[in-house]
Amino acid sequence: MSVPSGPDGKNRHRIGPANDGRPSSRAGFRGRTLSLRARLLTGLIALTAMFLVVMGVVTTVVLGTLERNQLNGEVRLASRQSVNGIAAGTEGFAAAYLSLDSGTTGMLTPDSPTGETLLAEVRSLSGLPRQEVFDKLGRLAEFERPFNLTIGGAPTVRAAWRSVSTQATQSAKHIMPSGTAIIIVGRPASDATSNMGGIVLTELITGGALIALLTVCGNWLIGRGLAPLRRMASTANLITRSGDLAARMPEAGGQHETGRLAAAINTMLDRIQHSFSARLRSEEKVRQFAADASHELRTPLTTIRGYAELYRANALGPDELPSAMRRIEQEAERMSMLVAELLELARLDRSTSLDLSETDLTVLARDAVADARAVEPGREVLTSVPDSLVVTADEPRIRQVLANLLGNVRAHTPPGTPATVRLYAKGSGAVIEVSDQGPGMSEHDAVMAFDRFHRGDGALAAAVTGRATPGSHDGTEAASSGLGLSIVQAIAAAHGGYADLSSGPGTGTTVRLWIPRRDQTSDSEREHASRPQEPPHAEMAKNP
Numbered sequence: 001m002s003v004p005s006g007p008d009g010k011n012r013h014r015i016g017p018a019n020d021g022r023p024s025s026r027a028g029f030r031g032r033t034l035s036l037r038a039r040l041l042t043g044l045i046a047l048t049a050m051f052l053v054v055m056g057v058v059t060t061v062v063l064g065t066l067e068r069n070q071l072n073g074e075v076r077l078a079s080r081q082s083v084n085g086i087a088a089g090t091e092g093f094a095a096a097y098l099s100l101d102s103g104t105t106g107m108l109t110p111d112s113p114t115g116e117t118l119l120a121e122v123r124s125l126s127g128l129p130r131q132e133v134f135d136k137l138g139r140l141a142e143f144e145r146p147f148n149l150t151i152g153g154a155p156t157v158r159a160a161w162r163s164v165s166t167q168a169t170q171s172a173k174h175i176m177p178s179g180t181a182i183i184i185v186g187r188p189a190s191d192a193t194s195n196m197g198g199i200v201l202t203e204l205i206t207g208g209a210l211i212a213l214l215t216v217c218g219n220w221l222i223g224r225g226l227a228p229l230r231r232m233a234s235t236a237n238l239i240t241r242s243g244d245l246a247a248r249m250p251e252a253g254g255q256h257e258t259g260r261l262a263a264a265i266n267t268m269l270d271r272i273q274h275s276f277s278a279r280l281r282s283e284e285k286v287r288q289f290a291a292d293a294s295h296e297l298r299t300p301l302t303t304i305r306g307y308a309e310l311y312r313a314n315a316l317g318p319d320e321l322p323s324a325m326r327r328i329e330q331e332a333e334r335m336s337m338l339v340a341e342l343l344e345l346a347r348l349d350r351s352t353s354l355d356l357s358e359t360d361l362t363v364l365a366r367d368a369v370a371d372a373r374a375v376e377p378g379r380e381v382l383t384s385v386p387d388s389l390v391v392t393a394d395e396p397r398i399r400q401v402l403a404n405l406l407g408n409v410r411a412h413t414p415p416g417t418p419a420t421v422r423l424y425a426k427g428s429g430a431v432i433e434v435s436d437q438g439p440g441m442s443e444h445d446a447v448m449a450f451d452r453f454h455r456g457d458g459a460l461a462a463a464v465t466g467r468a469t470p471g472s473h474d475g476t477e478a479a480s481s482g483l484g485l486s487i488v489q490a491i492a493a494a495h496g497g498y499a500d501l502s503s504g505p506g507t508g509t510t511v512r513l514w515i516p517r518r519d520q521t522s523d524s525e526r527e528h529a530s531r532p533q534e535p536p537h538a539e540m541a542k543n544p
């Protein structure tokens with residue numbers, strides 16, 4: 001459907017093409033902000049990278065500690081071996097001795113940079129008194145405890161010292177002089193960190209590969225996840241650009257968030273579409289009503305002006321003057337009636353116009369029947385009413401309903417046709433029913449009877465010619481306006497009830513009005529009740 005755009009451009013502003021789908025200049029200015037997809041991906045990668053870095057640092061620290069502990073253990077173990085065992089050598093270890101008796105120093109293992117460092121250390125102790133040697137070594141580390149030894153620019157050595165007894169050197173006479181001695185065992189401290197470089201490199205490569213994989217897979221997954229949103233955005237764009245309110249979001253109703261969002265937007269679109277068409281309908285109705293009202297008022301005005309012009313042109317003979325005056329009076333009366341009825345309808349459209357009080361419908365029905373009998377003694381009007389039926393209602397308006405319905409019987413059925421007024425409780429409300437055994441209405445008239453200004457064929461002819469309606473045998477009945485049943489329906493709606501009608505050719509006509517007994521109608525119910533009412537009477541009219 002196309003969307004109306006009011007002269008004030010209000011509608012267009014709301015749903016019309018605000019732009020051609022391109023981002024506005026402001027949005028363009030902010031276009032540099034990342035898309036949701038890019039932000040999600042960046043966030044994912046940043047988080048994963050952070051996680052990997054933390055994991056890497058923790059692993060490196062833990063592994064480093066483990067390796068250092070292992071090196072210390074190995075150094076300690078090596079220092080505890082027998083002199084021969086030390087000399088036989090353990091992979092990567094070097095050892096040097098200081099004979100405390102002779103002050104001789106030497107290496108127990110083959111030459112190596114580590115051995116040089118150890119040898120330099122023992123040499124620095126050579127010649128010192130025994131106690132001072134122990135003091136110096138004790139300051140470096142406890143007996144058999146690993147310590148770092150750095151001499152000159154040589155690489156640091158992880159070493160441990162121990163003293164050996166004369167007996168212990170006895171068995172190693174071929175490699176060192178016998179007697180009390182100090183032995184220092186060590187291996188390069190860098191051995192502990194030699195694997196770390198490899199581990200860090202492996203971590204970096206694995207992390208990089210993971211991030212690359214994550215970028216590719218994450219981009220694809222996020223793209224897939226956001227695809228419904230993209231499609232929804234283009235549908236929304238379509239609605240904005242073309243004003244096509246019938247368009248709906250695809251993939252609505254799934255269990256996913258996007259499905260639920262699409263369903264919610266569709267419900268909203270349904271509502272918007274519904275209220276737009278309701279507004280269109282009601283605007284159309286108002287226009288039609290205004291056109292009908294002016295048309296109705298024009299007929300009597302034309303007649304009155306016609307007679308006035310005839311009189312001014314002296315075209316009326318003295319014997320024609322009374323008749324002309326009578327016609328002018330009749331038309332003026334008809335106009336007053338029309339204006340009064342229009343005013344009444346306008347008032348009823350405002351739901352606050354009711355003056356509610358406890359009203360006994362039985363009393364009103366009996367009064368109305370008595371009035372009808374007085375106006376038309378020849379017509380049999382039966383009543384079927386309970387002793388009392390009290391409702392909260394606007395009394396004068398209920399009287400008007402009864403007067404309109406009995407007036408219709410008088411106006412649209414032949415004189416003498418019996419009519420019945422019934423009152424009974426139904427559900428939480430009360431029903432006022434007026435039926436007759438007159439000629440009834442055609443199916444078309446029955447469907448349209450409640451429409452404003454709708455008149456049946458006979459009534460229309462009477463209105464056009466300005467004479468009394470066919471049934472009104474006394475000739476005093478005002479001409480038909482087609483507003484009587486509309487007023488009945490508007491009164492029912494204002495009370496929070498409804499009116500319906502069943503009629504068919506030859507079967508008579510029954511009009512029912514249901515109103516709630518108590519005025520518990522909330523504003524919303526009233527609004528609902530005052531909506532254009534088609535179904536009840538239309539359906540009943542089809543099945544008389």
Ligand SMILES: Nc1ncnc2c1ncn2[C@@H]1O[C@H](COP(=O)(O)OP(=O)(O)O)[C@@H](O)[C@H]1O
Pocket residue numbers: 408409411412413436438439440441445449454455456457458459460479480481482483484485486509
């Ligand atoms: N009791 C009835 N019997 C037959 N036709 C009726 C009856 N009541 C109403 N109608 C038809 O319904 C039309 C609308 O009624 P109403 O709204 O009261 O307008 P009006 O009475 O001014 O014509 C009437 O013109 C008439 O054709």
Ligand SMILES: [Mg+2]
Pocket residue numbers: 404407408411482483484485
């Ligand atoms: Mg009427």
